Amino acid sequence: MRGKVISIVLVVLVSVIAVGYMSGRQPDRDAVAAASKEFDTAFRGMFVDANGVRLHVVIAGPEDGKPILLLHGYPEFWYAWRGVMADLARKGYRVIALDQRGYNRSAKPSGAHSYRLNILAKDIVEVAAALGHERFALVGHDFGGQVTWWTSLLHPKKVVGALVVNKPHPYAIRDVRPEEEAISWYRTFLRVPWLPGHIARYGNWGLLEKNLQDTSEPGTFSKEVMDQYKAAWDRDGSIHSMGAWYRANATFDADVGAGLVTVPARLLLAKNDAFSPPELAFASERYLEKGDVRELHIGTHWVIQEHPRLIADEIDKFVGGLEWTSGR
Template sequence: MPATDAAATEWTVPADGEAWSHETVETNGVELHAVTAGPEDGELVVLLHGFPEFWYAWHHQIPALAEAGYRVVAPDMRGYNRSEKPDGVDAYHVDELVSDVAGAVRAFGRESAHVVGHDWGGLVAWQTAIDRPGLVDRLAVLNAPHPARYERALRRSPAQLAKSWYAFAFQVPRVPEWSLRHDDFAALERMLREKPVRPDAFTETDIERYEAALDRPGALTAAVNYYRSLFRRNARLTLTRGGLGEASVEVPTLLVWGERDGMLDVRLTEGLDEWVADIRIERLPDASHWVQFDAPDRVSEHLLSHLS
């Protein structure tokens, strides 16, 4: 079992009167900080956050899953918050991120797990199901496109290409980090205050915690390196390096999509049966990209229904 990090007590949220555990998971040559909850013998659920978040992105869903009897593991993905921050862009290639998930599942003594991801965590969840189908029992993704569907949209849809401007802007050295940190993370604060549909989706405390996690040494560059890694190792998007036809997902899949996503076109939810054998799609018209904050109860309900 992973070693408990007794010192990592800040930002622990009570569940049923008991504190969640902070643990250190050794996987794929790095140490990841993770929050765990639920019975140790429950079915394992791994929650993967997106950009620019950390484990706290799931603080609405963790208690619902734990109370339903699942063993929940919500790591800070490599580079984020308390997790180790390896140097270099290649350290954040999708292959490494998938290997992190695989190693984390093994660290908890399991051969497979339910894998749930949002945004970048969703891309990693998709790729894990594609590359290591035996590792994933059930897949659930929130506002993250299937890799092949996304690449096709970037090639054929000027609208999605325009929405994805930031992924290309992040390829520039140093400037993205300066822009994000400028004026005490003003851009991040605007993103969390203005982009959700529900005005109080992110509280003052939520925003302070996001900023503090991103302000840790090396965290900002690591977060941007996720995007820089997309165009490394070959001339194609690395997510579909095997070709658009070699990205099939065989496990039961849930896709939850906040339709008022300003970064990802809702049409990315269409045509997925070309790659996904068994998919259920839940579109939430009154939710944004930050769907688990805009509609936390409905997201939890959809996850519980899918995983049971």
């Protein structure tokens, strides 16, 4: 009897994998060209060798502009920042958005240990240096915000200032973990190896698409936008390496004392973020030596795509007030 049950389970799993693989297959799409056309902005994609891997970055704005690095979250890629990038480029900034390791066109090393937050933070510093920027402003959303916090903690001399959207300080999350975990069940699910990626592919990425559309303002994730995301998730097995972020960092910590962020920092919280309670955001303020927390009057968790001009203006106000003492 037991053997029969195991056989049935295996057949079901194989069927899910096979159907998911076929229904999730996507044609190759050029997100750089699509974004350039959508926002009438010259985006340029390129590859940078950094920290032992090859990472894909997209750049806009004048070469002599102050450098701002933009870090996406899950399940996004550089493309999430396209509207913000266009506005910042017009304001004269040199804007660099990464596909972080494991995502889209960037390298996907094997093993969850390759995605620890200290390694992701080093990626950022080395990408900036390879592009000629020893110091830079850093902006992150969602898990990209987590990388922003840790880059600021581990490499404070490199970060002129840090702005995070919808991602509380990691120690604030630790302090209030039960409340945070209650609305972040998906993070626990993503810590399971192998299975989440196969389920995500099922029904032409139906679960991921529904989650994005149900938790965002209407029209944010249109068919055209979803086509770009689906192509990125499908590319080189990205959907599996994307989840490694969560498997690698469930209990991550580093020797940073009390976790005080010493660089100028700001946390922005969208009014209708379904994934992070406001008390977590405001609890973050105690970890900011020279920073604050501000609540936006509109937007959901996906505010960087819903209101890119608003976010670009917030970044401009923050970065414009920083002291750039050593230039590029």
